[in-house]
Amino acid sequence: MRLTPEQLSARKKRNLALAGALIVFIVLVFTTTVLKMKGNLDDRKEAATAGQIAGAAS
Incomplete structure (x- = not known):
């Protein structure tokens, strides 16, 4: 199955949009x-x- 140039162009536009x-x-x-x-x-x-985390003094 061969695609027409219009179909190829439409496919390319869809692919770019996606x-x-x-x-x-x-x-x-x-x-x-x-x-x-x-x-x-x-x-x-x-x-x-605020000193709320244990071991935060390091």
Whole structure:
């Protein structure tokens, strides 16, 4: 089965749209993960400063 140039062009556009959506999703998940980790680190520093974590004196 041979595809026409129009069909090939439409396939390429769909593939690019799908790739773009996948990249956006990956960036969103990565950004969310980094922000959550940063928040946890900030909370941990605050707790250590307040002396709430055992062994935080080191």
